Amino acid sequence: MSEQGSSDTYEENERVLVHHQGKIYEAKVLKVEHTDTNNKRKRNTLYLIHYQGWKDKYDEWIDSSKMLKLNEKNKELQRKPLSSLKKKPNNNINQQHQQQQQQQQQHHSEESDDGRPTPTPSPSTAGTSTTTTTSTTSTSSTKRKRVDASVQESQRLDLSLPETLRKTLIDDWVFITNDKSLVALPRNPTVSDILDTFQQQHQHLEHVKQFADGIESYFNKALGVMLLYKFERPQFGEMVKLHPNKPMSEIYGAEHLLRLFVKLPDLLTLTELEDKTSVVLSKATEELIKYVEKNASTFFLKEYAPVTTYYSRLAN
Structure with a gap:
């Protein structure tokens, strides 16, 4: 932009x-x-x-x-x-x-799937036009929503991306939305490759295999729904056609996995987790983020691929 x-x-x-x-x-x-x-x-x-x-x-x-x-x-x-x-x-x-x-x-x-955190400021800080009747009838539902939001907030996975990965997210955004270029697919290493090597090198982590499998499952389900820019959707459709029996975690790489890290706290808030499970998940996710940061020079592309005029018309 x-x-x-x-x-x-x-x-x-x-x-x-x-x-x-x-x-x-x-x-x-x-x-x-x-x-x-x-x-x-x-x-x-x-x-x-x-x-x-x-x-x-x-x-x-x-x-x-x-x-x-x-x-x-x-x-x-x-x-x-x-x-x-x-x-x-x-x-x-x-x-x-x-x-x-x-x-x-x-x-x-x-x-909305731009891979960046989206704040949800309270409506109470901005001007709104409501009637007394609407205010009265919505009081009970508002209280319920507040309680639900409070519970969700307490269960929210608190993740913080290091500055280097935040910068990578910005570059990713600029490459696609400004320069109108794409991540060349299939990637090497893929999301599946990254999670496999992470699992092999972090056997000391509790339930590391289940964690890696879970992240890969989340990625495959979230990619087409919330991890793509509009400009990338024709490319995604082409990948699905070319590889109908292949999970997208074996096509896409670190660029889109990084976007998942941003969305992950919101995704997991929708899942009821026990306290112990939440602690294990939080520790494993932090280790995965550190692993991706440590290997950023080999995991992330330095340049994205230009697109044809036909693709640009298709995407816009």
């Missing part, structure tokens, strides 16, 4: 407003990263955002198209209900706000 949505630039430690899932939230810029593209006249700037009042695990990299300067005019946008914004199509600021909302909603519906 390029900075087409906004000409503003932001600095580290600057407080900003961020569009997320149709609402606007207050955040802070933690880091600024400039990334070159194949087009020498274009330079992308990415911002590591921390949502105020939320844990660090919800931090994410975004571009300036989702960001607004923190000033009174933009804070007014944050306070207004969405319906009132739609009633003022002639206001340039509101038009930009609506356009950015639509772009973001399209991004989440088509490319």
